[in-house]
Amino acid sequence: MTKRIVVISSGLSTPSSTRQLADRLAADSVAQLRERGVEVEVETFELRDLAHDITNHLLLGFAPPKLEAVLDKLATADGLIAVTPIFTTSYAGLFKSFLDVIDPQSLTDLPVLIGATGGTPRHSLAIDYAIRPVFTYLHANPVTTGVFAATSDWGGGGDGVRSLPDRIFRGAKEFAELVERTDRSELVNDPFALDRPMGHLVGGLAGE
Amino acid sequence: MQFGIFTVSDITQDPTTGRTPTEAERIQATITIAKHAEAVGLDVFALGEHHNPPFWSSSPTTTLAYIAGQTSTLRLSTATTLITTNDPVKIAEDYAMLQHVSGGRIDLMLGRGNTGPVYPWFGKDIRQGLPLTLENYELLRRLWREDVVDWEGRFRTPLQGFTSTPRPLDGVPPFVWHGSIRSPEIAEQAASHGDGFFANHIFWPASHTQRMIALYRQRYEHHGHGRADQAIVGLGGQVFMRKNSQDAVRDFRPYFDNAPVYGHGPSLEEFTSQTPLTVGSPQEVIDKTLGFRDYVGDYQRQLFLMDHAGLPLKTVLEQLDLLGEEVVPVLRREFAKNRPADVPDAPTHESLVAAAYGDAAPRQATPNPNRGDNLTVGSPYQDTPVEAPTSSGSAFGPAATRSTATRSTSIR
Numbered sequence: 001m002t003k004r005i006v007v008i009s010s011g012l013s014t015p016s017s018t019r020q021l022a023d024r025l026a027a028d029s030v031a032q033l034r035e036r037g038v039e040v041e042v043e044t045f046e047l048r049d050l051a052h053d054i055t056n057h058l059l060l061g062f063a064p065p066k067l068e069a070v071l072d073k074l075a076t077a078d079g080l081i082a083v084t085p086i087f088t089t090s091y092a093g094l095f096k097s098f099l100d101v102i103d104p105q106s107l108t109d110l111p112v113l114i115g116a117t118g119g120t121p122r123h124s125l126a127i128d129y130a131i132r133p134v135f136t137y138l139h140a141n142p143v144t145t146g147v148f149a150a151t152s153d154w155g156g157g158g159d160g161v162r163s164l165p166d167r168i169f170r171g172a173k174e175f176a177e178l179v180e181r182t183d184r185s186e187l188v189n190d191p192f193a194l195d196r197p198m199g200h201l202v203g204g205l206a207g208e
Numbered sequence: 209m210q211f212g213i214f215t216v217s218d219i220t221q222d223p224t225t226g227r228t229p230t231e232a233e234r235i236q237a238t239i240t241i242a243k244h245a246e247a248v249g250l251d252v253f254a255l256g257e258h259h260n261p262p263f264w265s266s267s268p269t270t271t272l273a274y275i276a277g278q279t280s281t282l283r284l285s286t287a288t289t290l291i292t293t294n295d296p297v298k299i300a301e302d303y304a305m306l307q308h309v310s311g312g313r314i315d316l317m318l319g320r321g322n323t324g325p326v327y328p329w330f331g332k333d334i335r336q337g338l339p340l341t342l343e344n345y346e347l348l349r350r351l352w353r354e355d356v357v358d359w360e361g362r363f364r365t366p367l368q369g370f371t372s373t374p375r376p377l378d379g380v381p382p383f384v385w386h387g388s389i390r391s392p393e394i395a396e397q398a399a400s401h402g403d404g405f406f407a408n409h410i411f412w413p414a415s416h417t418q419r420m421i422a423l424y425r426q427r428y429e430h431h432g433h434g435r436a437d438q439a440i441v442g443l444g445g446q447v448f449m450r451k452n453s454q455d456a457v458r459d460f461r462p463y464f465d466n467a468p469v470y471g472h473g474p475s476l477e478e479f480t481s482q483t484p485l486t487v488g489s490p491q492e493v494i495d496k497t498l499g500f501r502d503y504v505g506d507y508q509r510q511l512f513l514m515d516h517a518g519l520p521l522k523t524v525l526e527q528l529d530l531l532g533e534e535v536v537p538v539l540r541r542e543f544a545k546n547r548p549a550d551v552p553d554a555p556t557h558e559s560l561v562a563a564a565y566g567d568a569a570p571r572q573a574t575p576n577p578n579r580g581d582n583l584t585v586g587s588p589y590q591d592t593p594v595e596a597p598t599s600s601g602s603a604f605g606p607a608a609t610r611s612t613a614t615r616s617t618s619i620r
Contacts, residue, residue, distance in 0.1 A: 052474075059473035062412050064482055191392040192419040194426055200436075 001186075003033065003078040003179050006070075007044040010084040010095035011117070018117045019046065021149045022083040024165075025115050028172035029081065029179070038180050045070050047094050054094065057101040067101070075106035076188045079179040080140070082131075083115035086123045090130040091116070099134055107140040111178035113171050114146040121159070124148035143174035209543050210509045210554050211536045212252025213245050213528070214287040214444065217265035220518035223466040228518075231264050235271070237521040238264075241514075242275045244525050246282040248532025254285035254317065254511055259293075259326050262468075269302040276310035283556070284310060287408070287444075287511070288319025288387045292337055293330035295364065296344040300351035300372040307377040312557030317385040317406050317442075318345065320394075336363070338393055345384075345397065352381035355573075355589055371588050379571030380564055383555040385442055385509075388420065395420055399427030399439070404554065407504075408444030410513055411469055413482050417443070418503040425505070438551055442509035443500055446485045446516070449530045453488040460487045467517035490534040497535075498542050506547050508554035510539070 007026050011018030026042050033040045047054065053067035063071055074080065084095035112135050116127050127146035135142040145167070153164040215238060221228040229237065242253040253275065255268045265271060272284045284306070289299060299316075306314050320337050321327070327334040343361045350357050351372040360366040376382065385404035388394035389412050398405040405424040409417035421441055428439035448463075450456035457476065464476045464487070479485055486496040497510065512531065515524040553559070561570050574590045 056474045056478075060411055060470055062416065064474070064478070065413070068413075192423050194422055196426075 002039040002041055003182075004073070004076070004185060005029065005040060005042045005079040005081065005179065006074050006077040007042060007081040008047060008074075008083070008095075008098070009044065010047045010082075010092045010098070012048055012085070012092070012094070014048075016046075016085075017149065017151070017154065018083050018085050018115075019044075020154075021115045021117055021147065021168075022081060024168050025081050025083065025113055025147060025172055025175075028168050029079070029113065029175050032172055032176035033179060036176065036180055038176075040179075043073060047098050050098070051094055054097050054101060058097060063101065071102060071106070074102065076185050077110060078182050078185050079111045079113070079175060080107070081113045081115065081175070082135075083117070084131065086116050086118035086126045086130075089123065090126060091134075096134075099138075102138070104138060107135070107138040109182065109184045110140045111175060111182055112140045112142040113175035114142055115149070115171070116146065117149050117151075119151050121148070121150040121152070124150070141178060143171060143178060145171040145174050147171045209507070209540065210251040210283065211539060212250045212254065212283070212285075212509070212511050213241070213514050213531075214252075214254035214256070214285075214511045215241070215265075215513070215515050216256040216287070217258060217263045218468060218516060219262040219264060220468060220516070221466075222518040222520055223462045225520075228262075235264055237524075238271070238515070239275060239278070240521065241524055241528065242282065243278055244528050245532075246279045248528050249536065250282070250528070250532055252283045252285055252509065252511060254287040256287050257290055258322070259329060260323055269306045272314065273306055273309050276306070276313060282313065284314045285385070286316045288317045290321045290326070291318040291344050291348070292320050292340040293326055293332050294344075296348040297351060297364075297367075297370070297372060299344075300348055301374075303382050304352065304372065304374050304376050307382055307557070308374055312377050312380075312561075314557075315383040315385065315404075315555075317387045317404075319387040320391075332363070338391070339363075341394070342397060349381070349401070352376050355587055375571075375573035375589070377557065378561050378565075379573065380557065380560045382557075383560060385440075390416065390420075392420070392423055395424035396427050399424050399433075400431050402428065402431065402433035402440075404440035404442055404508070406442035406444070406509070406511075409484055410444045410446040411483060414484065414500075414503055421504040434552075437505050437548070440552070440554055441504055441507035442511065442554070443504065443507060444484075444511055444513065445497060445500070446513040447493045447497075447527075447531070447535075448487045448519075449490050449493055449527060449535070451489065453492060456487050456489065463517040463519055471517075490530055493531075493535050494538050494542075497539055501543065506543070506551045508552070 007022050009019040009022040022044065030040050030042060050067050050070065053064040057063045057067060084091045114127050114131050116131065127148055132142055132146065147167050149164055152158050158164055217238065219229055219231060219234045245253050255271055256265050257268050259266050268286050276284055303314065303316055320341055324334055332340060340363055343363055347359055347361065350359065355371055357367055357370050383404065385406045386394050386398035387406040387408055389408060395405055407417045407420050425436035425439045429436040448456055448460040450459060461476055465471055470479055476487065480487055484496065486493045514527050571591060575588055576590055
């Protein structure tokens with residue numbers, strides 16, 4: 001069965017290094033899953049495109065259609081790659097707002113690969129003190145390696161011993177192992193599941 | 209099919225004048241609105257319940273009883289009655305009273321509440337919202353159906369030999385709707401008892417409402433109350449009308465932009481495309497409302513929110529004129545077309561009495577002299593206990609496992 005991975009990038013600029021890291025993490029994860037003979041589909045969403053919908057959801061309590069489609073895909077995914085810039089020592093506000101409108105039960109057992117970007121490597125622990133606890137709270141399953149990319153990692157000034165591609169590979173490997181094993185997308189339980197087509201239930205004009 | 213209005217009793221600043229009505233003004237305005245609803249030919253007026261400003265309706269039965277005294281045909285309901293934080297004993301008593309003083313022109317809609325602190329204010333835990341709803345309703349049902357109730361649960365002090373007075377009018381409890389926008393458990397609760405289900409989809413996309421109603425219909429049939437398309441469904445709606453569409457949009461926009469719930473969020477255009485809110489001409493309201501049937505099927509009750517967000521009384525009364533004179537007559541005619549004959553109307557006191565007694569005279573509860581002891585002597589009422597003619601059993605809660613009703617003195 002084809003595994004479904006959702007990629008969430010919370011970068012605000014275009015182009016964005018956050019999106020670039022998200023794409024690298026996704027590419028390595030897909031490559032490793034394919035090596036193991038696992039078919040995989042990836043869908044990437046930029047929270048920037050959903051920013052108004054997310055705010056409206058916070059204010060109104062329901063998701064506009066475009067956001068709802070993303071939330072539905074997330075709830076039934078086999079894996080999530082979540083990448084945010086680090087602003088003021090923590091995840092971006094938009095990233096947290098998105099997490100806040102997710103049904104708290106919909107990420108249970110979901111393998112997660114966390115990525116973050118920032119100006120300097122001094123912020124790299126934000127993954128572990130700020131982002132990881134949120135996924136733990138949601139009973140998701142974040143892999144132990146989180147990948148932080150500082151601005152310098154994109155050029156010669158990055159970590160020369162454990163380079164960004166090395167760290168991406170390692171995170172993607174851990175993630176691919178969990179995604180290969182998970183069966184959560186088959187276990188998703190819809191409380192509104194119907195035993196026959198909608199039209200048969202409502203009858204009358206609507207049933208025609 | 210029943211048409212009416214509901215109010216949440218908000219006291220909101222009129223954004224076009226900067227003026228906020230006083231509590232006294234809004235309370236009197238609401239009574240005027242209710243009476244006008246009857247005058248323009250509407251069937252139902254439903255009132256919310258809140259226990260914090262800027263709302264005024266903390267004591268719905270007081271208000272509804274007064275309105276009942278000022279009207280003659282208007283059916284009075286709630287939107288909603290808090291089944292979580294109110295004592296079910298007090299609900300049983302208050303609404304049986306309201307049944308008597310209104311001549312049976314009431315029903316009620318149960319909901320869970322809308323502000324977190326209302327739970328601790330009444331000594332409850334919001335995390336127990338659903339268990340409270342289920343347990344309290346089971347007790348409420350018994351209090352209306354059994355003359356003497358022995359009861360013990362998790363959330364309320366036990367009852368031994370308790371009689372809720374007055375007994376329901378003609379021995380028939382008020383019809384109950386269950387309101388919910390997102391909890392499948394509430395659809396299940398309504399379905400299991402064959403009660404009505406009301407989806408207030410005014411802030412909510414049609415697709416959600418459709419799923420909730422479809423689930424309720426499926427479970428209604430499962431529990432043996434009739435076919436899925438015979439379940440008792442009510443919908444909320446919100447409209448603002450002017451003779452022509454552009455005037456409606458222009459006049460309503462400041463109220464929309466500053467409204468307590470959706471203000472400062474989506475644009476009026478986004479919101480009207482995603483929810484049932486209709487701002488336009490009477491014909492547009494007719495078209496959109498008739499469209500509800502396309503996704504929920506033939507239904508029984510349509511309520512509109514008309515006095516929200518600081519709209520002044522004069523405007524609300526004009527809206528009711530348009531609703532009663534131009535919209536509802538067309539809706540009645542169009543909804544009646546192609547409606548299967550065996551899809552029922554919403555139950556009323558008269559229909560419930562007829563269903564319970566047929567041509568026989570309904571029960572008139574007459575108490576015996578009080579011996580101060582309901583526990584060891586027979587019924588506190590003069591009539592003879594008979595088996596309850598109720599067809600709807602309980603699917604969950606303590607009532608589900610009881611083999612026989614304890615000391616049930618029910619109808620007749």
